[in-house]
Amino acid sequence: MQYRVEFNEEAQKQLAKLDKPVRTRVVLALDKLQSNPRPDGVKKLKGHDDRWRIRVGDWRVVYRIDDGVLIVIVIGIGIGIGIGHRSSVYKGK
Template sequence: MAKYNIFVKPSAVKEIESIPRKERIRIIQKIQGLANNPRPKGYEKLTGESRYRIRQGVYRIVYSVSDKELYILVVKVGHRRDIYK
């Protein structure tokens, strides 16, 4: 299986930077893991969009996948109570 390139929207970078260090490290590792498997165990396709969601503790990572061009775009990262607003 080919490795996917990962791109993170500037707004998602700001969201990641605002998360406490310990959780931020875990989130970054989870995002890096998407390069090898863009649909890991526990992923969920979001309704009405071509986006997916994975969990990291109380945080959610929302991303889209292009299988044709082999890239992942991280769209949003945030606490579960805020992410879908």
């Protein structure tokens, strides 16, 4: 089973703003989610039935998993979660 990784608009913007080395590490981590969207070390976010978090160094990537259609959807920071430095990724806006 191979999952497809998609980004919402805000997450795409945040990814584009990352420095190239950080962006490369994030993309590699997301590529691994295609074969296993719940790898060792993943955290399910409290208060959300469908949101998960992986760490990439000091950075956090928060996403949803749709097992019905095999999609991992990376969520944007504009709604309080997404790709961001750990100090800001969990804050609601």
